[in-house]
Amino acid sequence: MGQPLDPAPHPATPNIWLAEFQAILQGAVGGFLFGIPLLYTVEVWLIGSTTGPRWQLVVLAVTLVGVALLTQVEGFRQTLSLHPLEALLESIEAVAIGVGCAALALVLLCRITLETPLSEALGKVVFEAVPFALGVALARSTLQGKRGRANETGAPSASGSERLANRRTTAPISRRLAALSRVNLSDALVDLDAALIGAVLIAFSIAPTEEVPLLASSLPPLWLLLIMAASLGLSYAIVFASGFTDRAKRQQRGLLFSPITETLAAYLMTLLASVVMLVLFQQLTPNDPWSEWLSNTLVLGLPASIGGAAGRILI
């Protein structure tokens, strides 16, 4: 392996990094989508806390094998057919992305803090990394729209520049000026609708569980701001930064909202959905203090916003 890399400045050099960053982002997004339900499962934390190092290594190895098998069919990169050795390299990367995302998510939810003993932290990371790593390997096949995949199939070497060009492609000015027409408004509503469907799909199975109040009550006061920032950032990354969507198509129909406005509007929508679900399952009652309403809603809002973003790119 390893022909010496060409040190000469390649014309596409900046785009290699952009494309790679986008591929990693896509993998991470897939990881979060798959991993979030198990992240909100108290049993996984407990199993992780009590498992010994030997078993942790076994789980890690099994994950690597599973991801390698998946990567033979679908990797997180845009490459179509892979050399077996290259598939192995890519699955190592996928597992590492899964480990990284799982660790970040566990820290975000305060399941790993500075007080957590090393063995517990390692166990939690290893067990949560399993769904995350599988999600990374499946990122492209789950999140890429059929249209996008057809395009990729046509041009397997679609470089970052090409995709960047796609992103920049917008409707002609004349159509942009007609942005506030009824058609565009209804398109924007379709987006919010999709966000709602996605949010309910992912968060409905989490809302009735005891993990939501458990997590919410264990967060330090200002930590909720971090959860909000992560929800918004992940939502933005899934829809706008990862390159899963057909940008030209989106720009043409969603002109009412800029990406940031759309992210914020969708987040508010998912928060609303979270409150409704929590009230429906009687997790929140009028007797609860407002701070509990706030923290529970924001904690459930994280998976809901990830689901909402996935809904917006898939529906």
Next chain:
Amino acid sequence: MDEPNFPDRLSPPNDAENFTQRSAAEWVTFMVASIILLALVGLICFDWQTNQNRPPAFTVAVSEAVRVTDGRYYVPFAITNTGGRIARMVQVTAELHQVGADDETGEQQIDFLSGHETKAGSFVFTHAPQAGELVVRVASYRLP
């Protein structure tokens, strides 16, 4: 609009050429990924070597700072697993022996206590613990 598929671009000329398509950025990702995984495996092995052959052992520290609220005495304690392995269902009992009054007991069960982990709580008594003899000890635990 869907682009037509180009079968000739679908199938690479040969495997070797396909393999070299990895870009510098992809190699950087691979190296960082390998470092992350090796670090994780290294930490697990380190934990294995240092902690797993040391059975759980406990020290219970009872704080002198007793809080009195509504006529009840709150005695904070902190239990530390000084061993390496995790212990489950650690049972901490407190007995307050006093002259001229019935003994008071308190019981606390701690679900998980990893090696080197400390967990804190309080026992609540209706009599001043300073007036009697307070014994706090770990009664039992279970291995996972």
